[in-house]
Amino acid sequence: MRFQCVALILLIVVCLATEITANKSKHKRYKKRPAAISLDEVPSEPSSPEQAAEEPEVAPPSDNDVIDNRVPLMDPCMEVRCGAGRICQVSDDGEPECVCIPNCPVETESRRKVCSNYNETWSSDCAVYQQRCLCDKGDAECKGPQYKHVHIEYYGECREMRECTEEEMADFPRRMRDWLFNIMRDLADREELTPHYLNMAREAESNLTLRWTNAAVWKFCELDGHPPDRSISRHELFPIRAPLMALEHCIAPFLNKCDSDNNHRINLSEWAKCLNLEEEEIEHQCEELTDAE
Structure with missing residues (x-):
């Protein structure tokens, strides 16, 4: 009788131990793992505010973190002021220089014409300034040494002026x-x-x-x-x-x-x-x- 009681107790202990081992194996087998993400896949947005709170935020880089190796380009002619009939041009050495304006706009309106101090009608004031610049620099296109001092008398075509008594x-x-x-x-x-x-x-x-x-x-x-x-x-x-x-x-x-x-x-x-x-x-x-x- 006593032997039967001992055998029953041992049987109960063995059953309990087996059940505990099975439960541990079950929990270990079904433990959740993070889903694998392909290199071609884009991670989805957090599904809840709680999940978003758990993920650390990555702050954008500040200006101090970025090293800018770019050199700003400055126009050498920006601070250069050329006279009438001249424009600023960058030389082969990268230096600004004032040169005679190569081409004047074509003017068709008569009111754009000007009369010079030599009583000559010019197509525009630009043409007068251009000619003076060319003569000042001794260019081959200068019409004559006197045009080094050509200037505008008035706007419009030259007209006969009454003599001043x-x-x-x-x-x-x-x-x-x-x-x-x-x-x-x-x-x-x-x-x-x-x-x-x-x-x-x-x-x-x-x-x-x-x-x-x-x-x-x-x-x-x-x-x-x-x-x-x-x-x-x-x-x-x-x-x-x-x-x-x-x-x-x-x-x-x-x-x-x-x-x-x-x-x-x-x-x-x-x-x-x-x-x-x-x-x-x-x-x-x-x-x-x-x-x-």
Whole structure:
């Protein structure tokens, strides 16, 4: 009887041990493994927010992490300013240089034509500037040495101008002084002058002695182009000559008389004499020059 009890207990122990071993083998056999991904397959998006939270985020590289070996290309002509009739061109050595414009646009409208100081009609202002550049550089296409100083008298085809009489020429400096003062005062009222020249305009309004001198100096400074060199070239006279040619037939001979030494430039002393002003009343007050001194 006792033997049967012991045998029964052993049988129960063996059965329990077998069942435990089977359960462990079952769990091990069906343990989930990550699915294999082909090189040609693209991983799918997370199916749930929880799954997305478990996956680490990969931040894009910052600017500090990227090494840029590219060298920015700079145009050598970007800061170069060439005169009329010239363009900037990069030489074989990679240096910027101003050359004569090779071709001017073809103009068909008559209003684009210009009349030169030699009383010749040109197809455009570009053609005049181009010719002056070619002669300045001694190019074979230069029509003659005199064209080194060719400039535009006015826009439109050349026309017969009435002769300026001696009486008209004698009175012209006074009329020019008044015209310059009125223009300066009008620009001051419209606040189109810099503070430097605005102050000169206000002085001229309250002081009769400065009425004409300040206006003359202001216009001289305005015409003195880039760079300011204390003189006005025939080309720089264009803004004052061309608009008046149709109305004032004396403007061209008047400005020609201002260049007393015929060097194709008018200095401040010549400008003062031309306007019948005393030289001692005129002094250089150009904004660019006074700032640099």
